[in-house]
Amino acid sequence: MNSLINDEKHYVTLNNYLKSIYHKKVFKIALNGNFSCPNRDGTISKIGCLFCSKEGSGDYAGNKNLPIKEQFNQIVKLMETKWPDGYYIAYFQANTNTYDTLENLKKRYDQIYDGKTLLNDKIKILSIATRPDCLNEEIVKYLANINKTLTVWIELGLQTMHEKTAILINRGYTKETFEKALALLKKYHLTTIVHIINGLPNETKTDMIQTAKYVNTLGIDGIKIHMLHIMKNTPLASIYQNKPFPLLSLDEYVDIVTNQLAYLNDQIVIHRLTGDAPKDLLIAPSWTLKKFVVINEIDKAMRKKQIYQGDLCLK
Numbered sequence: 001m002n003s004l005i006n007d008e009k010h011y012v013t014l015n016n017y018l019k020s021i022y023h024k025k026v027f028k029i030a031l032n033g034n035f036s037c038p039n040r041d042g043t044i045s046k047i048g049c050l051f052c053s054k055e056g057s058g059d060y061a062g063n064k065n066l067p068i069k070e071q072f073n074q075i076v077k078l079m080e081t082k083w084p085d086g087y088y089i090a091y092f093q094a095n096t097n098t099y100d101t102l103e104n105l106k107k108r109y110d111q112i113y114d115g116k117t118l119l120n121d122k123i124k125i126l127s128i129a130t131r132p133d134c135l136n137e138e139i140v141k142y143l144a145n146i147n148k149t150l151t152v153w154i155e156l157g158l159q160t161m162h163e164k165t166a167i168l169i170n171r172g173y174t175k176e177t178f179e180k181a182l183a184l185l186k187k188y189h190l191t192t193i194v195h196i197i198n199g200l201p202n203e204t205k206t207d208m209i210q211t212a213k214y215v216n217t218l219g220i221d222g223i224k225i226h227m228l229h230i231m232k233n234t235p236l237a238s239i240y241q242n243k244p245f246p247l248l249s250l251d252e253y254v255d256i257v258t259n260q261l262a263y264l265n266d267q268i269v270i271h272r273l274t275g276d277a278p279k280d281l282l283i284a285p286s287w288t289l290k291k292f293v294v295i296n297e298i299d300k301a302m303r304k305k306q307i308y309q310g311d312l313c314l315k
Protein backbone atom coordinates (compact mmCIF):
# COMPACT_ATOMS: atom_id res chain seq x y z
CA MET A 1 0.00 0.00 0.00
CA ASN A 2 1.14 3.55 -0.69
CA SER A 3 2.89 4.81 2.46
CA LEU A 4 0.87 8.05 2.24
CA ILE A 5 -2.28 6.14 3.08
CA ASN A 6 -2.86 6.00 6.81
CA ASP A 7 -5.45 5.15 9.46
CA GLU A 8 -7.01 8.57 9.26
CA LYS A 9 -7.00 9.07 5.48
CA HIS A 10 -7.57 5.87 3.55
CA TYR A 11 -6.50 7.48 0.29
CA VAL A 12 -3.59 9.57 -1.01
CA THR A 13 -4.50 13.20 -0.37
CA LEU A 14 -2.91 15.93 -2.44
CA ASN A 15 -1.78 17.62 0.76
CA ASN A 16 0.09 14.56 2.01
CA TYR A 17 1.55 13.93 -1.44
CA LEU A 18 2.89 17.49 -1.73
CA LYS A 19 4.25 17.45 1.83
CA SER A 20 6.10 14.22 1.08
CA ILE A 21 7.89 15.92 -1.81
CA TYR A 22 8.31 19.54 -0.72
CA HIS A 23 8.16 19.19 3.10
CA LYS A 24 6.12 22.39 3.28
CA LYS A 25 2.58 23.47 2.62
CA VAL A 26 2.07 24.14 -1.09
CA PHE A 27 -0.63 26.67 -1.97
CA LYS A 28 -2.50 27.11 -5.22
CA ILE A 29 -2.39 30.58 -6.71
CA ALA A 30 -5.37 30.70 -9.09
CA LEU A 31 -4.44 32.84 -12.10
CA ASN A 32 -6.54 33.87 -15.06
CA GLY A 33 -4.77 33.74 -18.43
CA ASN A 34 -7.79 35.36 -20.13
CA PHE A 35 -8.26 32.41 -22.44
CA SER A 36 -11.47 31.53 -24.20
CA CYS A 37 -12.92 28.08 -24.82
CA PRO A 38 -13.81 26.56 -28.20
CA ASN A 39 -16.92 25.13 -26.63
CA ARG A 40 -18.14 28.65 -25.88
CA ASP A 41 -16.77 30.89 -28.61
CA GLY A 42 -18.68 29.14 -31.40
CA THR A 43 -15.81 27.00 -32.73
CA ILE A 44 -17.45 23.86 -31.32
CA SER A 45 -20.51 25.44 -29.73
CA LYS A 46 -21.69 28.64 -28.12
CA ILE A 47 -23.31 26.95 -25.15
CA GLY A 48 -20.30 25.43 -23.37
CA CYS A 49 -20.51 22.39 -21.13
CA LEU A 50 -23.96 22.71 -19.57
CA PHE A 51 -22.63 23.04 -16.01
CA CYS A 52 -19.89 25.56 -16.77
CA SER A 53 -20.13 28.95 -15.07
CA LYS A 54 -19.66 32.33 -16.74
CA GLU A 55 -16.04 32.43 -15.61
CA GLY A 56 -15.29 29.11 -17.33
CA SER A 57 -15.20 27.24 -14.01
CA GLY A 58 -12.52 29.60 -12.73
CA ASP A 59 -14.61 31.61 -10.31
CA TYR A 60 -11.81 32.13 -7.78
CA ALA A 61 -9.05 33.11 -10.19
CA GLY A 62 -7.14 36.42 -10.35
CA ASN A 63 -8.24 39.46 -12.35
CA LYS A 64 -7.99 38.50 -16.03
CA ASN A 65 -7.41 42.11 -17.05
CA LEU A 66 -4.10 42.21 -15.22
CA PRO A 67 -0.85 40.70 -16.49
CA ILE A 68 -0.22 37.26 -14.99
CA LYS A 69 2.84 38.50 -13.10
CA GLU A 70 0.74 41.17 -11.40
CA GLN A 71 -2.06 38.74 -10.54
CA PHE A 72 0.48 36.39 -9.01
CA ASN A 73 2.25 39.09 -7.01
CA GLN A 74 -1.04 40.53 -5.72
CA ILE A 75 -2.32 37.17 -4.50
CA VAL A 76 1.01 36.12 -3.00
CA LYS A 77 1.27 39.38 -1.10
CA LEU A 78 -2.01 38.60 0.63
CA MET A 79 -1.12 34.97 1.25
CA GLU A 80 2.25 35.74 2.75
CA THR A 81 0.71 37.77 5.56
CA LYS A 82 -1.02 34.55 6.68
CA TRP A 83 1.33 31.80 5.54
CA PRO A 84 4.82 33.20 4.99
CA ASP A 85 6.48 29.82 4.72
CA GLY A 86 4.83 28.03 1.83
CA TYR A 87 5.48 27.06 -1.76
CA TYR A 88 3.18 27.76 -4.71
CA ILE A 89 1.38 26.14 -7.58
CA ALA A 90 0.73 28.63 -10.40
CA TYR A 91 -2.72 27.41 -11.31
CA PHE A 92 -4.52 28.21 -14.56
CA GLN A 93 -8.04 26.89 -14.21
CA ALA A 94 -10.49 29.23 -15.94
CA ASN A 95 -11.56 28.29 -19.46
CA THR A 96 -9.18 26.37 -21.76
CA ASN A 97 -5.62 27.25 -20.97
CA THR A 98 -3.95 25.92 -24.11
CA TYR A 99 -6.52 27.35 -26.51
CA ASP A 100 -4.31 29.75 -28.47
CA THR A 101 -1.30 29.79 -30.75
CA LEU A 102 1.99 28.63 -29.30
CA GLU A 103 3.28 32.17 -29.59
CA ASN A 104 0.42 33.50 -27.48
CA LEU A 105 0.71 30.68 -24.96
CA LYS A 106 4.35 31.60 -24.48
CA LYS A 107 3.37 35.20 -23.79
CA ARG A 108 1.36 33.95 -20.81
CA TYR A 109 3.44 31.09 -19.44
CA ASP A 110 6.77 32.85 -19.96
CA GLN A 111 5.60 35.24 -17.24
CA ILE A 112 5.88 32.31 -14.83
CA TYR A 113 9.01 30.71 -16.30
CA ASP A 114 10.72 32.01 -19.43
CA GLY A 115 13.25 29.22 -19.82
CA LYS A 116 15.78 30.99 -17.59
CA THR A 117 14.04 32.75 -14.73
CA LEU A 118 11.20 31.74 -12.49
CA LEU A 119 8.82 34.55 -11.49
CA ASN A 120 9.18 33.51 -7.85
CA ASP A 121 11.49 30.83 -6.44
CA LYS A 122 8.68 29.47 -4.35
CA ILE A 123 6.73 28.35 -7.44
CA LYS A 124 7.18 24.60 -7.63
CA ILE A 125 4.42 23.59 -10.04
CA LEU A 126 2.68 25.05 -13.08
CA SER A 127 -0.81 23.55 -13.31
CA ILE A 128 -2.79 24.02 -16.51
CA ALA A 129 -6.41 22.98 -17.03
CA THR A 130 -7.43 22.41 -20.61
CA ARG A 131 -9.46 20.38 -23.10
CA PRO A 132 -7.96 17.36 -24.85
CA ASP A 133 -8.87 18.82 -28.24
CA CYS A 134 -6.74 21.89 -27.49
CA LEU A 135 -3.43 20.05 -27.22
CA ASN A 136 -1.10 19.22 -30.07
CA GLU A 137 2.47 17.97 -30.25
CA GLU A 138 3.93 21.45 -30.65
CA ILE A 139 2.19 22.71 -27.51
CA VAL A 140 2.96 19.57 -25.51
CA LYS A 141 6.64 19.77 -26.50
CA TYR A 142 6.75 23.37 -25.25
CA LEU A 143 5.17 22.33 -21.94
CA ALA A 144 7.52 19.35 -21.69
CA ASN A 145 10.42 21.74 -22.02
CA ILE A 146 9.16 23.80 -19.07
CA ASN A 147 8.65 20.53 -17.18
CA LYS A 148 12.42 19.90 -17.27
CA THR A 149 12.82 22.75 -14.74
CA LEU A 150 9.38 23.45 -13.34
CA THR A 151 6.95 20.56 -12.80
CA VAL A 152 3.97 20.90 -15.16
CA TRP A 153 0.59 19.36 -14.40
CA ILE A 154 -2.04 19.11 -17.10
CA GLU A 155 -5.65 18.79 -16.01
CA LEU A 156 -8.25 17.38 -18.39
CA GLY A 157 -11.99 17.54 -17.79
CA LEU A 158 -13.34 14.14 -18.79
CA GLN A 159 -16.35 14.26 -16.45
CA THR A 160 -17.70 10.90 -17.62
CA MET A 161 -16.60 7.92 -19.72
CA HIS A 162 -20.11 7.57 -21.12
CA GLU A 163 -20.54 9.11 -24.57
CA LYS A 164 -24.30 9.47 -24.13
CA THR A 165 -23.82 11.69 -21.09
CA ALA A 166 -20.95 13.56 -22.76
CA ILE A 167 -23.30 14.49 -25.60
CA LEU A 168 -26.05 15.42 -23.15
CA ILE A 169 -23.77 17.80 -21.22
CA ASN A 170 -22.36 19.21 -24.49
CA ARG A 171 -18.76 18.31 -23.67
CA GLY A 172 -17.90 18.63 -27.32
CA TYR A 173 -15.21 15.98 -27.74
CA THR A 174 -15.12 12.20 -27.85
CA LYS A 175 -13.50 9.64 -25.58
CA GLU A 176 -11.11 8.87 -28.44
CA THR A 177 -9.91 12.49 -28.47
CA PHE A 178 -9.37 12.30 -24.72
CA GLU A 179 -7.37 9.10 -24.99
CA LYS A 180 -5.18 10.51 -27.78
CA ALA A 181 -4.40 13.66 -25.77
CA LEU A 182 -3.59 11.60 -22.69
CA ALA A 183 -1.24 9.40 -24.71
CA LEU A 184 0.51 12.50 -26.07
CA LEU A 185 0.95 13.95 -22.58
CA LYS A 186 2.33 10.66 -21.32
CA LYS A 187 4.71 10.42 -24.28
CA TYR A 188 6.26 13.67 -23.02
CA HIS A 189 6.14 12.61 -19.34
CA LEU A 190 3.79 15.33 -18.20
CA THR A 191 1.78 14.80 -15.03
CA THR A 192 -1.87 14.18 -15.87
CA ILE A 193 -4.87 14.92 -13.69
CA VAL A 194 -8.37 14.00 -14.77
CA HIS A 195 -11.63 15.55 -13.57
CA ILE A 196 -14.75 13.48 -13.22
CA ILE A 197 -18.24 14.58 -12.10
CA ASN A 198 -20.71 12.52 -10.11
CA GLY A 199 -24.43 13.12 -10.37
CA LEU A 200 -24.59 14.00 -14.07
CA PRO A 201 -28.15 13.71 -15.46
CA ASN A 202 -29.36 10.14 -16.05
CA GLU A 203 -26.18 8.51 -14.71
CA THR A 204 -26.50 5.66 -12.23
CA LYS A 205 -24.13 4.69 -9.44
CA THR A 206 -22.84 1.92 -11.71
CA ASP A 207 -22.12 4.44 -14.50
CA MET A 208 -20.13 6.65 -12.13
CA ILE A 209 -18.12 3.75 -10.75
CA GLN A 210 -17.44 2.64 -14.33
CA THR A 211 -15.95 6.06 -15.04
CA ALA A 212 -13.57 5.67 -12.08
CA LYS A 213 -12.62 2.16 -13.20
CA TYR A 214 -12.01 3.44 -16.71
CA VAL A 215 -9.72 6.30 -15.69
CA ASN A 216 -7.85 3.85 -13.49
CA THR A 217 -6.83 1.93 -16.63
CA LEU A 218 -5.23 4.99 -18.24
CA GLY A 219 -2.14 5.51 -16.10
CA ILE A 220 -3.16 8.95 -14.88
CA ASP A 221 -1.30 10.60 -12.00
CA GLY A 222 -4.13 12.39 -10.25
CA ILE A 223 -7.88 12.76 -10.13
CA LYS A 224 -10.39 15.41 -9.11
CA ILE A 225 -13.79 14.02 -8.19
CA HIS A 226 -16.61 16.57 -8.17
CA MET A 227 -20.29 16.57 -7.37
CA LEU A 228 -22.39 18.17 -10.09
CA HIS A 229 -23.16 21.75 -9.14
CA ILE A 230 -26.13 23.60 -10.56
CA MET A 231 -24.76 27.11 -10.88
CA LYS A 232 -26.65 30.31 -11.67
CA ASN A 233 -26.54 31.57 -15.27
CA THR A 234 -25.59 28.21 -16.75
CA PRO A 235 -27.57 26.20 -19.32
CA LEU A 236 -27.95 23.50 -16.66
CA ALA A 237 -29.60 25.99 -14.30
CA SER A 238 -32.32 26.75 -16.90
CA ILE A 239 -32.92 23.05 -17.49
CA TYR A 240 -33.05 22.35 -13.75
CA GLN A 241 -35.33 25.28 -12.97
CA ASN A 242 -37.76 24.32 -15.77
CA LYS A 243 -37.78 20.66 -14.89
CA PRO A 244 -35.81 19.71 -11.77
CA PHE A 245 -34.04 16.39 -12.08
CA PRO A 246 -32.82 14.31 -9.12
CA LEU A 247 -29.48 15.27 -7.59
CA LEU A 248 -27.40 13.03 -5.37
CA SER A 249 -27.86 13.36 -1.63
CA LEU A 250 -24.77 13.66 0.57
CA ASP A 251 -25.16 9.99 1.63
CA GLU A 252 -25.41 8.82 -1.97
CA TYR A 253 -22.37 10.90 -2.95
CA VAL A 254 -20.31 9.51 -0.06
CA ASP A 255 -21.29 5.96 -1.00
CA ILE A 256 -20.30 6.48 -4.66
CA VAL A 257 -17.01 8.23 -3.91
CA THR A 258 -15.87 5.61 -1.39
CA ASN A 259 -16.55 2.95 -4.02
CA GLN A 260 -14.70 4.90 -6.70
CA LEU A 261 -11.67 5.30 -4.43
CA ALA A 262 -11.55 1.54 -3.90
CA TYR A 263 -11.23 1.09 -7.68
CA LEU A 264 -8.44 3.66 -8.10
CA ASN A 265 -4.91 2.38 -7.72
CA ASP A 266 -2.98 3.75 -4.76
CA GLN A 267 -0.49 5.65 -6.93
CA ILE A 268 -3.18 8.06 -8.14
CA VAL A 269 -3.17 11.24 -6.07
CA ILE A 270 -6.64 12.36 -5.00
CA HIS A 271 -6.63 16.10 -5.69
CA ARG A 272 -10.25 16.73 -4.80
CA LEU A 273 -13.24 14.88 -3.45
CA THR A 274 -15.71 17.69 -3.70
CA GLY A 275 -16.22 20.90 -5.64
CA ASP A 276 -15.92 24.45 -4.45
CA ALA A 277 -18.74 26.57 -5.88
CA PRO A 278 -19.14 30.19 -4.74
CA LYS A 279 -22.15 30.36 -2.39
CA ASP A 280 -23.84 33.19 -4.27
CA LEU A 281 -23.72 31.26 -7.55
CA LEU A 282 -24.81 27.84 -6.31
CA ILE A 283 -28.43 26.79 -6.84
CA ALA A 284 -28.11 23.17 -5.69
CA PRO A 285 -27.20 20.92 -3.98
CA SER A 286 -26.65 23.09 -0.92
CA TRP A 287 -24.88 20.33 1.05
CA THR A 288 -21.84 20.81 -1.20
CA LEU A 289 -21.19 24.16 0.49
CA LYS A 290 -20.08 22.33 3.62
CA LYS A 291 -16.91 21.05 2.06
CA PHE A 292 -15.37 19.87 5.34
CA VAL A 293 -18.52 17.95 6.24
CA VAL A 294 -18.40 16.16 2.87
CA ILE A 295 -14.73 15.21 3.32
CA ASN A 296 -15.36 14.11 6.92
CA GLU A 297 -18.26 11.93 5.88
CA ILE A 298 -16.15 10.27 3.18
CA ASP A 299 -13.29 9.70 5.64
CA LYS A 300 -15.67 8.35 8.28
CA ALA A 301 -17.36 5.98 5.82
CA MET A 302 -14.02 4.63 4.61
CA ARG A 303 -12.86 4.02 8.16
CA LYS A 304 -16.13 2.42 9.19
CA LYS A 305 -16.26 0.09 6.18
CA GLN A 306 -12.50 -0.46 6.23
CA ILE A 307 -12.21 0.62 2.59
CA TYR A 308 -8.81 1.78 1.31
CA GLN A 309 -7.90 3.36 -2.00
CA GLY A 310 -6.95 0.61 -4.41
CA ASP A 311 -8.70 -2.21 -2.50
CA LEU A 312 -10.66 -3.30 -5.57
CA CYS A 313 -8.18 -2.20 -8.18
CA LEU A 314 -6.84 -4.84 -10.56
CA LYS A 315 -3.15 -4.09 -10.67
Ligand code: SF4
Nearest residue numbers: 037048049052056095
Ligand atom coordinates in the same frame (compact mmCIF):
# COMPACT_ATOMS: atom_id res chain seq x y z
S1 SF4 B 1 -14.43 22.95 -21.74
FE1 SF4 B 1 -14.13 23.80 -19.69
S2 SF4 B 1 -14.24 26.02 -19.97
FE2 SF4 B 1 -15.04 25.09 -21.85
S3 SF4 B 1 -17.25 25.05 -21.54
FE3 SF4 B 1 -16.46 23.06 -20.85
S4 SF4 B 1 -16.03 23.28 -18.65
FE4 SF4 B 1 -16.30 25.34 -19.51
